[in-house]
Amino acid sequence: METNPVFANIRLRLTLLYSGISLLFVLFVIGVSYWLVAGYLYQSVENTIRQGMADSIRSARLPVPVSLLQKVDGQSSPTYPTEHDDDDHEDQPKHERTFYSAAQKAVLVTLADQEGNLYAENFQPTDTVLDNSAVQTAFAKGQDWRTITTQQGEPVRLFSLKVTDEWVFQAGKSVAQENAVLYRLLVGLSLMGVGLWLGLGVASWVVAGQSLATAHRAWQNQQAFIANASHELRAPLTLLRASAEMAQRRMVNDPTQAGELLGDIVKETDEMNRLVEDLLLLSRLDAHRLPIALQPVQLGEIVQSGVERLQKLAEERKCRIENQVATASIQADPARLQQVLLILLDNAMRHNPDGCTIRITSQTSAHKTHLTIQDDGVGIAPQHLSRVFERFYRASHDREKDSGGSGLGLAIAQALMQAQHGEIHLHSQPGQGTSVRLTLQNQS
Numbered sequence: 001m002e003t004n005p006v007f008a009n010i011r012l013r014l015t016l017l018y019s020g021i022s023l024l025f026v027l028f029v030i031g032v033s034y035w036l037v038a039g040y041l042y043q044s045v046e047n048t049i050r051q052g053m054a055d056s057i058r059s060a061r062l063p064v065p066v067s068l069l070q071k072v073d074g075q076s077s078p079t080y081p082t083e084h085d086d087d088d089h090e091d092q093p094k095h096e097r098t099f100y101s102a103a104q105k106a107v108l109v110t111l112a113d114q115e116g117n118l119y120a121e122n123f124q125p126t127d128t129v130l131d132n133s134a135v136q137t138a139f140a141k142g143q144d145w146r147t148i149t150t151q152q153g154e155p156v157r158l159f160s161l162k163v164t165d166e167w168v169f170q171a172g173k174s175v176a177q178e179n180a181v182l183y184r185l186l187v188g189l190s191l192m193g194v195g196l197w198l199g200l201g202v203a204s205w206v207v208a209g210q211s212l213a214t215a216h217r218a219w220q221n222q223q224a225f226i227a228n229a230s231h232e233l234r235a236p237l238t239l240l241r242a243s244a245e246m247a248q249r250r251m252v253n254d255p256t257q258a259g260e261l262l263g264d265i266v267k268e269t270d271e272m273n274r275l276v277e278d279l280l281l282l283s284r285l286d287a288h289r290l291p292i293a294l295q296p297v298q299l300g301e302i303v304q305s306g307v308e309r310l311q312k313l314a315e316e317r318k319c320r321i322e323n324q325v326a327t328a329s330i331q332a333d334p335a336r337l338q339q340v341l342l343i344l345l346d347n348a349m350r351h352n353p354d355g356c357t358i359r360i361t362s363q364t365s366a367h368k369t370h371l372t373i374q375d376d377g378v379g380i381a382p383q384h385l386s387r388v389f390e391r392f393y394r395a396s397h398d399r400e401k402d403s404g405g406s407g408l409g410l411a412i413a414q415a416l417m418q419a420q421h422g423e424i425h426l427h428s429q430p431g432q433g434t435s436v437r438l439t440l441q442n443q444s
Helices: 005-059 083-088 102-106 132-141 176-250 255-286 299-309 311-317 334-350 409-419
Strands: 108-112 143-149 155-162 168-174 295-298 320-324 329-332 357-364 368-375 423-429 433-442
Touching (some): 005 155, 005 168, 005 176, 132 143, 132 168, 255 409, 295 299, 295 334, 299 320, 299 329, 299 334, 299 357, 311 320, 311 334, 329 334, 329 433, 334 357, 334 368, 334 409, 334 433, 409 423
Antiparallel strands (some): 108 168, 143 155, 357 368, 368 433, 423 433
16 A cells, blocks of 8 residues: 555545544543542642641631531531530540541641731741731632742642631641642653553554555556456457458458458457446446346256356367256346356356366255356466456466456356355365355245
8 A cells, every 4th residue: 555655645644633633532531630630639638728727716716617617528527616615525535626637737727817917826826827918818708729839849738718807717738749649640641641642643554554455455456457458458459450451451352351351350349349248247236236136046947047058168168067956946136147157157168178077066055055166177276266256367367368258257256146145155276176156045
């Protein structure tokens, strides 16, 4: 395929198209995977921040806002006590009044007023608010989520919550570890994505080649068909012209020779007519425009009729045709099945030495009947067997030079058998003859 620039260019374009679609798919998978993991990690951080803030609000003897009483990771958070609730539990041991795990120890909480002043009663504050602009936003909107970077360059997820008209709680937790995990995840996904994309690129090249293989074979067959048809038509046309010119020159002086030349012209015209009819038949079969009338027929009658029609040729070739076909009722088009039979018998006699023997046998099973035509002639070399059904292909040019064959017979036979839902198979060995087996559907 690569030897043809048109198909090579189409294959390259298909590969680029498939690769582009594959790249979009890989990027989508990487993006969705990263987004899901990042969402899970940051959601866990935010839940930890909320819980740490609620604990600090309780410690400050302030009412816990309802917005913090929400579901975390699919489960309801504990109900955080207010100031009066805490008084009711002063007698409880300290470890029984712990609401959060050790994860909250990493949460940094501050309490600030609108001017950024810190409140330091009942809990341990930081030296300064984490982000004053977040404080102002929380006073304006009630709460604020953002990710900031500290002076030490550490990324912090920050939550600012307005708890009273005078105070805002800020709770932050470092997300350096989460960012490191996400970075490693992104690198891993990218490397895996590159490998997957390269693999899909190679697969795209292969798939593009396979997709074009049928079209390329059809194109090659078309080119071969045109070349062979041109060759087959050129030879008789050349002979026609030569015979006509000779007849024209000799018409006056030697009418006898002119008559012979005119006979040659008629003969070559008949050959051209046969070739054109074969080409038209193949064209109709390819387009599924040839009428096929399947009906119950007696196989023995079809075979006997075909043998009788070729009896004269068999006598000329001194060939013996042995009809050993048993009675069988099959589904077929009688005219087209007999055409197949005539092609095979004609090939067996024309392409074998005089005096050959041709046996026709049959074997019937539950649903199918097998008709075998076997000769004891020269056979076909193994390297030709895979191509004998190709159009215009001749297994032995020397042997067929004078046989009158165009190389279309077996191609027509195969197409006619397929049109009747049958099969045709050929087996041959040099020096041991050739066997052609037809498989037909029995009458249901």
